[in-house]
Amino acid sequence: MQELLTEIAEAAAANPDKGNVATYIPELAGIDPNQFGIAVALADGRVFTAGNADVPFSIQSVSKIFALALALGRVGDQLWYRVGREPSGLSFDSILLLEREDGIPRNPFINAGALVTTDTYLAGSTPREALGELLRFIRAACDDDSIHMNEKVAKSELATGHRNFSLAHYLASYGNLRASVDKVLGTYCHQCAIEMSCRQLALAGRFLVDAPRMPGLVSIERRRRINALMMTCGHYDGSGDFAFRVGMPGKSGVGGGILVISPSRASIAVWSPGLNKYGNSKLGTEAMEHFAHKTGWSVFGVPHGGEGAHV
Numbered sequence: 001m002q003e004l005l006t007e008i009a010e011a012a013a014a015n016p017d018k019g020n021v022a023t024y025i026p027e028l029a030g031i032d033p034n035q036f037g038i039a040v041a042l043a044d045g046r047v048f049t050a051g052n053a054d055v056p057f058s059i060q061s062v063s064k065i066f067a068l069a070l071a072l073g074r075v076g077d078q079l080w081y082r083v084g085r086e087p088s089g090l091s092f093d094s095i096l097l098l099e100r101e102d103g104i105p106r107n108p109f110i111n112a113g114a115l116v117t118t119d120t121y122l123a124g125s126t127p128r129e130a131l132g133e134l135l136r137f138i139r140a141a142c143d144d145d146s147i148h149m150n151e152k153v154a155k156s157e158l159a160t161g162h163r164n165f166s167l168a169h170y171l172a173s174y175g176n177l178r179a180s181v182d183k184v185l186g187t188y189c190h191q192c193a194i195e196m197s198c199r200q201l202a203l204a205g206r207f208l209v210d211a212p213r214m215p216g217l218v219s220i221e222r223r224r225r226i227n228a229l230m231m232t233c234g235h236y237d238g239s240g241d242f243a244f245r246v247g248m249p250g251k252s253g254v255g256g257g258i259l260v261i262s263p264s265r266a267s268i269a270v271w272s273p274g275l276n277k278y279g280n281s282k283l284g285t286e287a288m289e290h291f292a293h294k295t296g297w298s299v300f301g302v303p304h305g306g307e308g309a310h311v
């Protein structure tokens with residue numbers, strides 16, 4: 001495994017096309033695209049890393065996994081009256097389907113759906129309390145109390161987040177937000193501004209791995225469902241392509257991070273800030289394709305000869 005990760009990090013460093021860093025959140029625009037990290041937390045407790053695996057980055061939409069787990073913990077299946085479970089086939093911040101579908105977002109991972117999820121775990125609390133609960137969940141998942149939010153990134157997104165404000169107002173006009181638009185956006189932008197390294201994120205993702213000794217933060221059924229949504233909706237309109245190339249559930253963020261779950265084997269985090277045309281990490285996606293090819297890991301079956309050379 002260590003050999004493979006080193007090989008992947010070297011391939012990333014040698015690749016001249018790093019993709020384009022997101023610029024619509026000004027605080028993220030200045031990030032050096034020449035960074036790449038990967039970490040694998042195996043079900044047996046071992047952790048392997050390569051590259052800049054201990055450099056914290058803005059997890060952005062990867063936070064939507066933890067937010068979904070928290071919202072489901074609050075209201076259970078009631079959530080599905082307010083948000084769907086289908087891929088949107090549109091970009092992460094699209095407003096198009098909201099009008100046609102009466103203010104019910106397609107899934108909890110596009111921005112409109114994530115705003116409903118945030119509104120759900122925010123219900124009955126102040127933003128500070130709700131964000132405290134989210135941080136406690138993530139810290140428990142990775143057993144690391146140092147995880148925090150970057151106030152500058154949150155403020156930067158709040159100051160320029162016109163599309164997210166539009167989405168929230170649109171949801172509110174259909175009665176699909178309980179808290180005020182300002183409260184929901186303030187909470188959402190702070191949630192997205194959580195910083196983690198690949199090592200921390202891989203450890204935090206273990207609650208989605210089906211193996212003994214993994215943090216039991218959600219029920220088995222919920223874990224399977226979150227994985228299913230990651231597979232079908234975790235990469236926006238690039239979700240089909242990621243499933244085709246990697247064959248494992250994953251969730252990306254515009255900060256360049258991707259959390260990938262091999263459901264009974266491992267939690268994997270990869271990060272490189274340059275994005276592809278879908279807004280997902282370019283080198284991160286390529287690295288995961290390389291990883292899946294070499295290990296043979298896929299939810300669609302094992303290759304001939306067993307589990308793959310590197311396992």
Ligand code: GLU
Nearest residue numbers: 060061092111192253254
């Ligand atoms: N905070 C980002 C936004 O709402 C998250 C998008 C993403 O990571 O894909 O625009």
